[in-house]
Amino acid sequence: MTQYGFYFDSTRCTGCRTCEMACKDYKNLPQTIAYRHVYDYEGGAWTDAGDGTYTSDAFAYHVSLGCQHCAMPACMAKCPSGAISKDTDTGLVLIDEEKCTGVGACVETCPYNVPVLDEEAKKGVKCDGCAERVSAGLKPICVEACPLRALEFGDIEELRAAHEGTVAGIAPMPSPDETTPSIAILPCPAAKEPGDATGAIANGKEVTGVPAA
Numbered sequence: 001m002t003q004y005g006f007y008f009d010s011t012r013c014t015g016c017r018t019c020e021m022a023c024k025d026y027k028n029l030p031q032t033i034a035y036r037h038v039y040d041y042e043g044g045a046w047t048d049a050g051d052g053t054y055t056s057d058a059f060a061y062h063v064s065l066g067c068q069h070c071a072m073p074a075c076m077a078k079c080p081s082g083a084i085s086k087d088t089d090t091g092l093v094l095i096d097e098e099k100c101t102g103v104g105a106c107v108e109t110c111p112y113n114v115p116v117l118d119e120e121a122k123k124g125v126k127c128d129g130c131a132e133r134v135s136a137g138l139k140p141i142c143v144e145a146c147p148l149r150a151l152e153f154g155d156i157e158e159l160r161a162a163h164e165g166t167v168a169g170i171a172p173m174p175s176p177d178e179t180t181p182s183i184a185i186l187p188c189p190a191a192k193e194p195g196d197a198t199g200a201i202a203n204g205k206e207v208t209g210v211p212a213a
């Protein structure tokens with residue numbers, strides 16, 4: 001089986017959200033649901049040296065994430081209905097709407113907060129890697145839309161070989177050890193390790209789907 005996945009170049013990403021909006025448009029998603037999220041991760045401070053000078057270790061960068069189509073998907077392991085499977089040709093992790101009972105185990109289990117519960121349909125929903133487009137030889141819509149060409153999609157091992165210096169996670173993502181995500185990230189100079197505590201997600205309400213007050 002070829003394992004497909006995303007490459008994300010955090011040195012290029014400007015946090016513009018075009019990928020997220022193109023996905024919402026293509027998938028015709030309601031206002032409160034997005035299959036791709038762009039995290040703004042920020043931290044650091046200015047330090048007063050006491051002699052009229054200041055130094056700064058302030059940083060800010062963006063991480064655009066859809067589903068990681070993990071090698072060991074926590075969502076699939078915990079679904080009580082057997083509604084989540086890995087496609088045998090592409091390794092994409094897919095939810096079978098017919099089998100899904102909307103119990104939300106995937107929503108609670110995924111360490112990347114990827115699946116969300118469609119309250120109206122009472123179904124778990126998430127990024128499917130644009131499986132239909134991929135089977136027609138096209139790229140996922142987010143990849144096509146990115147104006148900075150910060151996203152690529154394909155055989156994850158080929159992507160890792162094509163881009164030197166990639167890692168499987170940067171903050172605020174959790175450690176990749178849990179689910180072995182099929183993602184290759186080129187870290188920008190400011191990027192921190194997963195589990196970093198020196199920064200914080202600056203757009204928490206946006207990425208967790210909580211409507212703005």
Ligand code: SF4
Nearest residue numbers: 067068070074075110
């Ligand atoms: S990122 Fe989450 S939803 Fe996607 S395959 Fe991994 S555990 Fe499942």
Ligand code: SF4
Nearest residue numbers: 013014016017019146
């Ligand atoms: S469209 Fe590209 S540059 Fe804009 S947020 Fe998405 S990945 Fe980053």
